[in-house]
Structures are given as C-alpha cells and as structure tokens.
C-alpha cells in the first residue's frame with residue numbers, strides 16, 4: 001500500500017477519534033467476536049490459532065492476545081492489520097465516525113482533504129460505475145442477460161444480489177457517463193482502473209467493453225474492482241480490473257462479504273475457482289463460498305478466510321479434469337505450508353465427471369453438493385490418493401516410486417500425531433492387504449522419515465551431520481552399535497562368500513546403518529558392488545578419493561587384524577547375527593520410546609482408538625526387543 005503524505009493532525013482530532021471509534025465496533029469488522037464475561041473473545045488475526053485467545057475489552061478500549069501478546073487500541077489494531085500509518089488510520093476512522101479533522105497548520109487543510117478523500121472518492125466512482133453497468137444490463141444488455149438467464153440459469157434476485165451488469169460495446173460509454181455527465185475528474189476514473197489513456201491522439205477509452213460485469217467487493221461490501229467476461233470469442237475470456245489504491249488481487253476473495261456470516265456460522269469455508277461457481281452455490285443456498293481470483297491462493301487470502309472459522313476448515317473445490325492434479329497443486333500454492341503445520345484443516349473436493357460447481361448444480365439438488373462437501377477428503381488423504389493413482393503396487397518400480405513419494409509427503413507433516421496416523425495409513429496401503437506386513441512397513445517408513453537416518457544424496461558432507469548426535473540416539477549402546485556396524489562392513493568387504501547373507505539379513509529385518517560414515521560407505525558399496533566380486537575394496541577406495549573427509553572415518557575398515565580374521569572365520573554366522581541384533585535393538589529402542597511418548601500424550605478416554613493403536617505399536621516393539629535379547633547369545637565385545 002502506498003503511504004500518503006499526511007500533515008500532522010491536531011491532538012484534539014486524535015483524541016476525538018479514540019473516543020468515538022469503539023474498539024468492539026472496529027474489531028468486529030475484521031474478527032468474529034463473542035461475548036465472554038464482560039469482555040469479547042475471537043480468533044486472533046495476528047497469529048494462527050484454533051481456540052480464541054484474542055480478547056477485547058470494551059471498558060478498557062484495548063485488545064490483548066494471550067497467544068502472541070499483540071495488544072493495543074482501535075487505531076493500533078487497524079495499523080497492524082492493514083499495515084497503514086497512524087495518520088492514515090486516524091483519518092479513515094475520523095471519516096467513518098464523523099469526526100471533523102483539524103491539522104496543526106490550518107493551511108495544510110486543503111491538501112489533507114484531498115488525500116484523505118482519495119480512497120473515499122475511488123469507492124464512490126467505483127460504486128457509480130457499478131450502477132451504470134447494472135443499469136446497462138437492464139436497458140441494453142440483452143445478450144448478457146440472456147447469457148445469465150439461459151446459460152447460467154440465474155434468477156433475477158441472484159443477479160441483483162451480486163450486482164451483475166453489462167459494459168456496453170462502445171469505446172467510451174462509461175467514460176462519457178462518469179467524466180462528462182457525472183463530472184468525476186478524469187484522473188480519478190483512471191486511478192479507479194476504469195479507463196485508460198489512448199496511446200495515440202489523446203483521450204481515454206473504457207477498460208471493459210461489451211462484457212458481462214461482475215463487481216468485486218471488499219469484506220465491508222464496497223465495490224473495489226470488476227471482473228468482465230467476454231460474451232463472444234474475445235480474449236481474454238475473463239478480464240479483471242488492474243490493481244489500484246483499493247484493489248489488491250492477492251488479498252481479495254470474491255464474495256467474502258456475502259459469505260463471511262455463513263462461514264462463521266457453518267465453521268467452514270469453501271473456495272471455488274470461478275465467479276460463477278461461487279454465484280451458483282450462493283444461489284443454491286450454499287453461502288459459505290468464496291472464489292479465488294484465478295491466481296494461486298496466497299497465505300494472506302487464506303488467513304483472511306480463516307478469521308471467520310474456529311475450526312480452520314477450508315475446502316478447495318477444483319475442476320478435477322481440466323488441468324487435473326497440477327492445477328490443484330498450483331492453487332494450493334503457499335498454503336501447503338500451512339496445511340503441513342496443521343494451521344489449516346484443508347480438504348479437497350473434486351466433483352464427479354470433472355464438472356465445476358456451476359455445471360454440477362444445474363439440474364441437481366443442492367443437498368447432493370452438501371453431501372460431497374461433507375465427504376471431501378482431507379488434503380493429505382487426497383495427496384495419497386494422487387500418489388497411488390494408476391500405480392500397480394505389485395510392480396517393484398511402482399512400489400518404489402509410491403513409497404518414495406509417501407516418505408517425502410510424511411516427512412513434511414509437522415504434527416507427530418498426524419504424521420503417525422498417516423504412517424499407519426501408508427503402511428496399510430503398502431502392505432497390499434497382508435496385515436502381517438503392516439508392522440514392517442510402519443517401521444520401514446518411520447526409519448526413512450526419521451531425519452537422523454535419512455541418507456542425503458545431495459549433501460554427502462557427512463562432517464556436517466555430527467556423529468555425536470547420532471550416537472546419542474543410540475544412547476549407551478552407542479559404542480556397541482559402532483562396533484557391530486563396523487564388523488558387518490568388514491565381513492562384507494573382506495569375505496565375498498558372506499555378502500549375500502548380510503544383504504539378506506539387512507533386508508529381512510529392514511535394517512539400516514545408523515552411523516553416518518557407515519551409511520556413507522554402505523551406499524558406496526551398494527552402488528558399485530553389483531557384479532564386481534573381487535576388487536571391491538580397491539574400487540571402494542578409489543571411489544572414496546572423491547570424499548576425503550568421509551574416508552577418514554572408514555579407512556580402518558579396509559584392514560583386518562589377525563584376531564578379527566580368526567573370529568570371522570570361526571564364527572561368521574554368530575557374528576552376523578549378533579551384529580544385526582545389536583543394530584535392530586537400537587532402532588527398536590528408539591521406536592519404543594517414541595510410541596511410549598505418544599501414548600503418554602494421548603488421553604485413552606478422549607481418543608481410545610488412537611491410544612489403542614499406539615499401545616499396540618509400543619507393545620509390538622517391546623516384545624521384539626525381548627526376543628532380540630534372547631537372540632543375543634553373546635556380545636560382540638566378548639568376541640572381538
């Protein structure tokens with residue numbers, strides 16, 4: 001927003017504005033407030049929250065947020081919310097509450113009046129234009145009216161409610177009406193985005209010509225811009241007003257002024273793509289609907305909608321077929337971030353047969369739409385559906401791709417409860433109906449999404465992943481684990497005949513190397529060892545020359561002392577078993593602790609199913625740990 005130069009205001013004016021602009025009144029225009037005791041509460045517009053901690057005191061004329069500590073009076077509220085200067089806000093409030101404005105220097109009054117009223121004047125000229133278009137629809141807009149009534153099947157009351165209009169075909173009909181008849185200054189009409197100067201020969205022409213006109217209102221119901229739809233083949237099909245002093249595309253949502261009460265009441269907001277989807281839904285009595293203005297949803301737009309819902313439930317209704325998944329992904333834009341953090345409960349509604357809401361409603365009962373709305377999948381469920389769509393999980397390549405994409409998705413989920421829920425869900429899908437496999441898949445996914453055990457192909461600088469941190473995960477078993485992993489790698493490197501056994505047992509138990517330098521070496525081995533049986537060590541060594549830093553911590557593995565050689569020759573089976581048991585134990589212990597924590601955080605009475613599933617997971621880990629204890633007939637430390 002441009003900052004206007006505003007002369008210094010007389011203190012009396014500021015004082016009077018403070019007196020007249022009641023804080024509850026001012027804030028209510030932006031936040032749904034409920035009375036609680038002698039104060040009012042609502043959802044804080046300055047931070048994301050699910051339960052109201054934003055408190056407004058009428059007696060103190062102050063607000064305070066217990067969540068983010070935002071605080072102040074009515075003027076401060078508007079300043080922070082709309083990012084405007086103190087003087088601008090005072091002037092706006094002065095106008096709304098009929099406070100006469102005095103400046104410190106009387107001679108500045110005229111300049112002040114001019115600036116003060118620019119926005120007001122823009123609203124006025126835009127309202128006059130809207131009336132002109134509405135009038136034109138009735139008297140010269142047969143074609144447009146026909147389109148509305150016959151193609152869009154809209155009733156008169158809907159056309160009225162949305163103030164739909166028609167821009168006549170001439171080049172300067174609106175220009176003549178506003179500038180010549182109504183005597184609005186030509187610069188003002190231009191600043192409102194309604195006319196443009198001709199490139200040659202001087203004069204102006206109308207921005208909208210021979211188009212159906214859809215006025216765009218701000219949240220307070222003032223006309224701030226127009227959308228124009230062509231009635232023939234003219235391109236573009238939809239044309240919007242340019243951005244102006246009062247119209248910002250990324251901050252505006254179509255029909256929010258008409259939808260906000262219903263959004264608040266139904267505790268849910270629906271976002272559709274097109275103006276006519278929103279209009280058709282409102283006409284069908286589904287009023288908690290807004291439309292994006294053809295751009296990806298911005299965080300600001302979403303926060304604006306969410307101010308009206310306590311549940312933060314947002315349903316995105318996309319055309320399923322047109323540009324399919326990609327369009328949806330694009331439209332989700334920045335808000336995926338909010339969804340991963342759980343700040344918005346995002347659902348996706350794809351209408352059957354790839355219809356948009358307007359097409360879908362024609363000839364159907366609005367209840368059908370409501371039902372689809374009620375059953376719309378949560379965004380993450382929808383994402384998972386997209387991942388497995390057209391895949392055959394019995395094919396290794398598809399399976400790999402699907403599980404890789406799942407891991408990527410799961411990793412981004414910030415809330416651990418939600419993440420665990422989806423881990424189980426994905427594990428179920430990946431086990432293809434074989435319930436015995438679910439647990440294994442869960443473990444596999446957990447290991448892959450845990451940051452400490454995620455191989456980072458793009459950043460092989462293992463020095464940056466401190467070994468110390470990883471060992472702390474392994475707790476007391478740390479040094480034992482280090483020994484076990486090193487032993488396994490040594491056996492693999494030096495004894496080709498046991499390689500298959502090692503690969504098998506790692507795969508069977510779904511184990512990975514926990515220490516980063518071991519993981520690094522194992523990756524190198526896997527990448528080159530197919531086919532080359534004999535010269536593995538020298539090939540790995542060559543390869544490791546590229547990574548001298550990582551080499552330092554693994555070079556000792558390329559040599560075997562005599563005692564170890566003897567041990568391996570006489571007990572290779574037991575050693576492999578003991579080493580892998582040790583590796584598994586560390587992972588299991590970690591998971592056991594993880595599920596125990598989840599169990600601890602879950603109220604068995606409030607969420608019995610969740611509690612039970614955590615208990616089952618915890619118990620399964622515990623049992624496996626006991627089994628491993630029995631398997632470890634002797635410790636590796638004794639052997640080496």
Ligand SMILES: [Zn+2]
Pocket residue numbers: 044045046047054065066067068069070
């Ligand atoms: Zn807050």
